[in-house]
Amino acid sequence: MPLSESLLTGLFVVVVVFAVLVILLALIKVFTGVIAVIGGRKRDDSAADSRGRG
């Protein structure tokens, strides 16, 4: 394999690994945000309940 081709392949591997993990990073951020919102709502509901019960 010529050097230029192997350099490109090496670079390609690094870039694709980064791209896949950056996409995962973004999706984890979204997903944890959604879970936090759902969890936050639940906490708000329970807080409202407890206030309601006085």
Added chain:
Amino acid sequence: MIQESLLKLIETSGFTALTWQSGVMIALACVLAYLAIAKKFEPLLLLPIAFGMLLANLPMADLMAAPPDESTNGGMLYYLYLGVKKGIYPSLIFLGVGAMTDFGPLIANPASLLLGAAAQLGIACAFIVATSLGFNAQEAASIGIIGGADGPTAIWLTTALAPHLLAPIAVAAYSYMALIPLIQPPIMRLLTTQKERSIKMEQLRPVSQAEKICFPIMITVLVVLFLPSVAPLVGLLMLGNLLRESGVVDRLSDTAQNSLMNIVVIFLGVTVGATAVGATFLKPETLGIIALGLLAFMFSTIGGTLLGKLMCFLTHGKINPLIGSAGVSAVPMAARVSQIEGQRANPGNYLLMHAMGPNVAGVIGSAVAAGILKALFG
């Protein structure tokens, strides 16, 4: 009559078939066994590998011999080796690794994924150097994956791309993983300042069980959609983790991380060791593979540490760059090295949980890199 019987016994014994290559390999197996037992270098795998190597190099035993025809049996290790050949054992080990791993630090600090990606730099560097040394693309990819510092992944990819190099690559990968506490610290110290190494990081946020349960499912769907070829590794890694985090199948989780894992480690170690036969192992290219493996490990450490430095700069000193080197997989050894180096610089520094994020990200990163290489050259 007695003389004839004695002569026949001697002729059919292994002694007559001993060669210098088998002698060297038996000695090498004994050295590896010594390192595993006396020096405790990755003993769980190095000891079975050493004994497999010993068994395969005892002439006339033919433990790895393929059956000559359908009516005759092959050697016992030949059948066990099918689990390696078909990529079953590495995936089952990933099941156990998933069941043993807490992805909480990664979920709490998803930016760790970037460090896990940067620490795959050694794969690319070793690939480039290997091709320039005359290895073909498949062989270079298999050598490069040593830089992922992940034994099962290295075995999985090498079996698919360059099975004739399996023994030296497995031995190099596991030997260097055992040597991480010696390889990484000088590079980490060279690339960071005392001030950077002393940085104390804020405690990670608690991660809910819902997040931990959804995480493996989400990662499986996404990674396998991106790279279908890596489904056996990532799929079983995440299944193991789901067994652990679901909290409803403790027996399965326990089996995956203990009994099953131990059984597979024995089969994998012995059969991988048994592929190291003198005639194929004792070649100049083996030394090249061992040198390139070290290069791959060093560059992976450099990649992770340098990105750690960059993240330290961008966050105005909130991230200790030492956690970057943990992006090479080798769970949890690489994270422990970050912890030790952090405490050496500042005794009040506790980096272990912070380093576990990049560490488990490295497992995902090296599996992704292996999937890309398999897709390119498989």
